[in-house]
Amino acid sequence: MTTREKAQRGKRAAEACLNLSTQAKDEALAAIAAALREGEGAIMTANAADLADAESEGLPPPLLKRLRFDASKLREAVEGIEALRRLRDPVGRVLSARRLDRGLVLRQVSCPIGLVAMIFESRPDALVQMACLAAKSGNAVILKGGSEAARTNGALSGLIAPAGEAAGLPESWLSSLGTREEVAELFALEEFVDLIVPRGSKEFVARIKVLSRIPVLGHADGICHVYLHEDADPAMAAAIAVDSKAQYPAACNAAEVLLVHESFAALPAVAAALEAAGVSLEPDPRSAAALGREPVKMDDDWSVEYLDLRMAVKVVGSLGEAIAHINRYGSRHTDAIVARSREAAEAFMNGVDSASVYWNASTRFADGYRYGLGAEVGISTGKLHARGPVGLEGLCTYKWKLEGEGQVVADYASGARSFLHEDIRDGD
Amino acid sequence: MTTREKAQRGKRAAEACLNLSTQAKDEALAAIAAALREGEGAIMTANAADLADAESEGLPPPLLKRLRFDASKLREAVEGIEALRRLRDPVGRVLSARRLDRGLVLRQVSCPIGLVAMIFESRPDALVQMACLAAKSGNAVILKGGSEAARTNGALSGLIAPAGEAAGLPESWLSSLGTREEVAELFALEEFVDLIVPRGSKEFVARIKVLSRIPVLGHADGICHVYLHEDADPAMAAAIAVDSKAQYPAACNAAEVLLVHESFAALPAVAAALEAAGVSLEPDPRSAAALGREPVKMDDDWSVEYLDLRMAVKVVGSLGEAIAHINRYGSRHTDAIVARSREAAEAFMNGVDSASVYWNASTRFADGYRYGLGAEVGISTGKLHARGPVGLEGLCTYKWKLEGEGQVVADYASGARSFLHEDIRDGD
Numbered sequence: 001m002t003t004r005e006k007a008q009r010g011k012r013a014a015e016a017c018l019n020l021s022t023q024a025k026d027e028a029l030a031a032i033a034a035a036l037r038e039g040e041g042a043i044m045t046a047n048a049a050d051l052a053d054a055e056s057e058g059l060p061p062p063l064l065k066r067l068r069f070d071a072s073k074l075r076e077a078v079e080g081i082e083a084l085r086r087l088r089d090p091v092g093r094v095l096s097a098r099r100l101d102r103g104l105v106l107r108q109v110s111c112p113i114g115l116v117a118m119i120f121e122s123r124p125d126a127l128v129q130m131a132c133l134a135a136k137s138g139n140a141v142i143l144k145g146g147s148e149a150a151r152t153n154g155a156l157s158g159l160i161a162p163a164g165e166a167a168g169l170p171e172s173w174l175s176s177l178g179t180r181e182e183v184a185e186l187f188a189l190e191e192f193v194d195l196i197v198p199r200g201s202k203e204f205v206a207r208i209k210v211l212s213r214i215p216v217l218g219h220a221d222g223i224c225h226v227y228l229h230e231d232a233d234p235a236m237a238a239a240i241a242v243d244s245k246a247q248y249p250a251a252c253n254a255a256e257v258l259l260v261h262e263s264f265a266a267l268p269a270v271a272a273a274l275e276a277a278g279v280s281l282e283p284d285p286r287s288a289a290a291l292g293r294e295p296v297k298m299d300d301d302w303s304v305e306y307l308d309l310r311m312a313v314k315v316v317g318s319l320g321e322a323i324a325h326i327n328r329y330g331s332r333h334t335d336a337i338v339a340r341s342r343e344a345a346e347a348f349m350n351g352v353d354s355a356s357v358y359w360n361a362s363t364r365f366a367d368g369y370r371y372g373l374g375a376e377v378g379i380s381t382g383k384l385h386a387r388g389p390v391g392l393e394g395l396c397t398y399k400w401k402l403e404g405e406g407q408v409v410a411d412y413a414s415g416a417r418s419f420l421h422e423d424i425r426d427g428d
Numbered sequence: 429m430t431t432r433e434k435a436q437r438g439k440r441a442a443e444a445c446l447n448l449s450t451q452a453k454d455e456a457l458a459a460i461a462a463a464l465r466e467g468e469g470a471i472m473t474a475n476a477a478d479l480a481d482a483e484s485e486g487l488p489p490p491l492l493k494r495l496r497f498d499a500s501k502l503r504e505a506v507e508g509i510e511a512l513r514r515l516r517d518p519v520g521r522v523l524s525a526r527r528l529d530r531g532l533v534l535r536q537v538s539c540p541i542g543l544v545a546m547i548f549e550s551r552p553d554a555l556v557q558m559a560c561l562a563a564k565s566g567n568a569v570i571l572k573g574g575s576e577a578a579r580t581n582g583a584l585s586g587l588i589a590p591a592g593e594a595a596g597l598p599e600s601w602l603s604s605l606g607t608r609e610e611v612a613e614l615f616a617l618e619e620f621v622d623l624i625v626p627r628g629s630k631e632f633v634a635r636i637k638v639l640s641r642i643p644v645l646g647h648a649d650g651i652c653h654v655y656l657h658e659d660a661d662p663a664m665a666a667a668i669a670v671d672s673k674a675q676y677p678a679a680c681n682a683a684e685v686l687l688v689h690e691s692f693a694a695l696p697a698v699a700a701a702l703e704a705a706g707v708s709l710e711p712d713p714r715s716a717a718a719l720g721r722e723p724v725k726m727d728d729d730w731s732v733e734y735l736d737l738r739m740a741v742k743v744v745g746s747l748g749e750a751i752a753h754i755n756r757y758g759s760r761h762t763d764a765i766v767a768r769s770r771e772a773a774e775a776f777m778n779g780v781d782s783a784s785v786y787w788n789a790s791t792r793f794a795d796g797y798r799y800g801l802g803a804e805v806g807i808s809t810g811k812l813h814a815r816g817p818v819g820l821e822g823l824c825t826y827k828w829k830l831e832g833e834g835q836v837v838a839d840y841a842s843g844a845r846s847f848l849h850e851d852i853r854d855g856d
Contacts, residue, residue: 371526409798
């Protein structure tokens with residue numbers, strides 16, 4: 001089947017999905033979980049073959065680890081499906097309701113987006129998660145995983161797609177692409193594909209954003225900042241700086257740059273706490289002077305995503321300079337201020353043009369689970385549609401449903417009737 | 429100034445706008461209204477010069493009419509600004525609030541999008557409206573109007589921009605582009621421009637969607653349908669069909685195609701009502717047979733936007749066929765079913781993948797004012813961000829604001845603390 005045919009069928013499946021009941025979707029998730037449990041042997045065989053090839057091709061150990069899909073990974077994946085089943089249906093929620101006139105009620109109701117392309121790198125557990133997020137939100141999905149996991153992914157989607165269909169999801173609700181060429185073709189099929197959700201390295205996501213006009217839900221960079229205001233509590237400043245940088249440095253919400261107000265006196269103590277946590281500081285000339293050492297950060301490239309224990313340090317003359325720095329060099333992901341002053345915190349949180357803005361909390365909180373969103377689709381640094389950590393709602397849009405009794409506009413244009421425009425709590 | 433410099437300054441202005449208070453924005457709107465009233469003479473002179481040129485260049489009368497900006501148009505524009513001032517501030521609304529833990533509160537808060545490019549054809553009143561929608565929603569704006577209205581637009585923006593600045597909006601909150609070449613340059617400046625809002629003909633909007641990767645809020649086509657189900661009330665069917673087609677045929681929400689269930693017996697009566705309203709029917713072979721006349725619509729091109737009193741008619745064998753036809757040939761704008769059965773209506777409203785889906789009401793209701801949205805930014809047929817008639821909320825996005833007391837993720841990872849995840853009504 002050509003990529004175009006797959007996308008066409010996926011589009012048709014997406015239209016059929018629009019009428020799925022909550023019960024049907026949750027039964028499909030149960031059937032998928034059961035099929036994965038029953039298919040354990042086939043999955044393990046396929047994964048062993050992928051692993052053997054990857055080892056003989058000299059794949060580095062961290063990638064091998066991500067590629068491995070053993071019994072415990074399978075159990076986790078199945079538990080994830082059960083948790084997803086228990087979440088509220090994101091479709092059919094009444095977001096607003098308004099009586100336009102007697103017997104004429106307008107509701108803004110959440111609904112699926114349509115056909116979502118989910119493109120991910122090596123981890124096969126991402127396939128299970130993405131397929132089930134799509135099923136729960138009533139979207140059809142086209143998946144493409146990393147080629148080194150081709151057999152594992154094939155085994156997983158070979159179990160998931162028919163199990164979903166047998167339980168009532170429409171034919172072609174899930175399909176897979178095999179090659180990069182097919183992915184490149186898909187990127188041009190705007191008429192069928194409504195959204196791309198990529199999961200992978202920043203280069204991977206940035207490449208997709210350049211290659212396709214289809215909207216992309218995700219983030220490439222995570223250049224996050226912690227700004228220590230002049231009135232910050234020194235102990236809190238140290239704790240938040242350490243957690244934001246060192247708690248898990250490879251995460252996208254880990255901080256890369258520490259901005260410090262020139263009047264904040266406790267920079268040496270904060271630096272000592274960071275270094276005690278293993279952080280290697282890269283102070284600019286002003287912060288180096290405050291620390292009584294040689295500067296490391298001599299260039300003006302403040303958009304480096306270290307993803308390790310290095311951290312740049314910069315002294316700024318004012319809150320406004322900190323905000324301007326973040327808006328210029330940051331990636332609109334997550335930025336925090338440590339301050340006592342509510343006024344300064346409000347100015348920071350309003351003025352920093354990022355998806356998540358924090359006052360006296362670690363940047364590491366930027367995560368769908370920590371936000372209480374249940375399932376996480378990803379973290380978006382785009383400004384439209386969903387922003388920041390995205391739950392199942394990010395795979396939904398809304399439509400306007402108007403229910404009348406035969407009303408026509410001519411009566412309102414003539415003045416024979418007039419609009420009420422009463423907001424209502426729902427109902428009719 | 430180059431287009432790039434204008435966009436850069438606009439971006440900086442957008443960042444400065446992030447901290448504007450409701451009062452500051454509403455005072456700016458009052459100042460703009462006053463400046464327009466005081467500048468009436470200059471505006472009229474400029475418009476007279478544009479009109480004289482346009483007449484001597486042989487611009488057709490409907491375009492001349494749209495180009496005219498006289499005292500009554502100015503009064504309407506100023507009244508529109510006063511109405512906009514009275515609307516609730518779309519920025520700073522708490523969309524959701526959740527206590528993650530004691531002393532750790534997450535709020536999802538509406539905020540401006542940033543720098544919005546508004547591109548419109550001849551009508552100068554669109555300039556006033558767009559500039560003021562931007563001011564009310566805290567966005568910076570770059571405007572480009574039709575070249576035939578260049579003097580009028582120059583007079584208007586020459587009054588609006590400084591009046592806004594004098595009242596506290598940031599420098600460069602509004603700038604204008606003069607030439608098509610500048611617009612083409614702007615379309616490539618994704619790093620500065622967050623959204624394009626076009627107003628104009630379908631060709632105009634379609635061209636912009638092809639030319640730029642920047643998200644576009646708007647619609648090109650309005651291929652709307654009225655579907656008469658087998659159990660539709662004949663009088664209601666006739667009234668809704670007539671209003672949807674004939675009440676204002678040039679509107680994007682006017683219906684182009686009448687779909688009729690093969691068991692709906694009253695098609696001849698509906699056709700007679702439409703023809704009595706001046707509609708010229710173009711029946712396909714099956715509907716022509718039901719009407720006892722010759723078919724007109726012989727081809728399979730069901731995506732024609734007539735924008736006049738012609739209307740295609742097609743008989744379908746089932747509700748499902750009607751839905752599939754609309755999803756295939758429609759433009760995701762507005763589609764209506766006339767039916768007695770709630771079940772059929774629900775299936776139609778869920779299954780039709782359009783921004784607005786109606787049961788027993790005219791498609792002509794698809795409009796921001798009729799929806800009670802106050803100001804109208806436009807009607808969007810895209811599926812992400814804002815969909816259907818878009819009010820001021822469409823010029824806003826949201827950010828996540830987290831307020832803590834020094835919380836760090838390490839404590840939750842270690843199990844020393846755990847999340848509460850309590851939804852709260854707002855507040856703290």
